[in-house]
Amino acid sequence: MSKPKSPRKVGDREALAVATSIRGSAYKLNLVAGLIRGRKVGDALNILQFSTKAMAIDVRKVLASAVANAENNHNLDVDALIVKEASVGKALVMKRFTPRARGRAARIEKPFSRLRVVVREMGAENDSAAGSEA
Template sequence: MTKITNLTEVKAVGKYLRISPTKARRVLDQIRGRNYKDTIMILEFMPYRCCNAILKIVKSAAANAEHNKNFNKKDLNTTACLAIQLVKIMKRFQPRAQGRAFPIHKPTCHISIYVGTES
């Protein structure tokens, strides 16, 4: 993670989400470095399924910043976004022809979002 001076950050984490980390990173790359209002607008209008979970985490981080550090929501920026792939993968099997089984791997991830303001 890049280190930025004179920055106060607050984070929120969503754990064990049933989202592929590569698909989550596609959305997180779009919101990284933007202010809170733009981030909310982008997430509401993007057509991906993971946007709902990421929107909840962004709103949680903003609420943490407002309640714990007395920040104003309009001054917040999304400073860092991470999607960490977990080793725990749900494994399922789909029946195929002639008695075979086809493995299906359902990945999970943790999503961390840091919001902050310049001091």
């Protein structure tokens, strides 16, 4: 007896990739994630490739993983994918101390963030709209 298979966390014709510990603040990561929300995957990868933000490297890796999941696990058409969701959250914060003048110490916080990218096949919205019209 094994435990039952867990249900999918996203809908049909969607694929998901998650990065749980990206080194950097959620604010900075969200600035980069905002660049790709709602765009075609090819355009989003180009934007991230030529972005000057350091967080773009990590976002690009997660987006590429979501595309690979869509192609290999869910048999979706890579050319018809769009970025449905790119959500950012806070993860752990490492606390460190550094010496300051006159024997004092100052706290340094090194934040980590989470990134969740969902890609969707473009034909999925059109199919559901066409079904309601007929």
